[in-house]
Structures are given as structure tokens and as C-alpha cells.
Amino acid sequence: MQKNAIITTHKLDFECAPWPLNEWICVFRVGTCEGQYLFMRNSICILSVVNSVPGNGHLDDVFEWFEFASKKQGYSLKVLAIMNDKFKNHLIEKRGFVDVGEDSVEKTF
Helix, strand or coil: CCCCCCCCCCCCCCEEEECCCCCCCEEEEECCEEEEEEEECCEEEEEEEEECCCCCCHHHHHHHHHHHHHHHHCCEEEECCCCCHHHHHHHHHHHCCEEEECCEEEECC
16 A cells, blocks of 8 residues: 555545546545646646535635645646635635636746
């Protein structure tokens, strides 16, 4: 069994697989959070993330994993096409992202 590259707050693994409908997109799961992401122009781009048990802190682990991977690759981290203003404001105010237009945010390291 391979050891994790990092230990997140809740000691959660990052699980991923190719999305069967599009070869450029991957699906991921971290604890109770699931979503889709892809690599695009020196960025890791999160397309969706849903926590089936909101408030359990697993979203923190999701961002710990993506921030680790972004730093390791020298990429920025983006969240694209955000439909929820409350979530977008959370990313900007609490997680250090910057609004880059088109309902998207980005964080550089």
C-alpha cells in the first residue's frame, strides 16, 4: 500500500479516476466530498465539489490536497464556473482565492 504524500487534517485519502465521458476530466473523492477536476494551462481546475455531509470539515481536506498538488507542480489552483455566490465568497474571503471573472476564482502559490 502506497503512503500518502501528505496527511490532511482528517487523515483522508485522495482518490481519483478518469471520468468515463471525457478523457480530460478526472473524478475525485476525499472523505465525503466528491467532484471533478482537470489540468488546463498550468492550472489545476476544480469543476465541481459536493460534500454529502456538510460541516464535517472534509472540504478542508479537499483543498489541502489540491493546494499540495498545485504547489508541487508549480501550477495555480482554479475553481471554475461557480454557481453558488456563498461558496465563491467563502473561497475569496476564507481560502485566499481571487475573482478572475466568468464566475471563477484562482489561487497562485
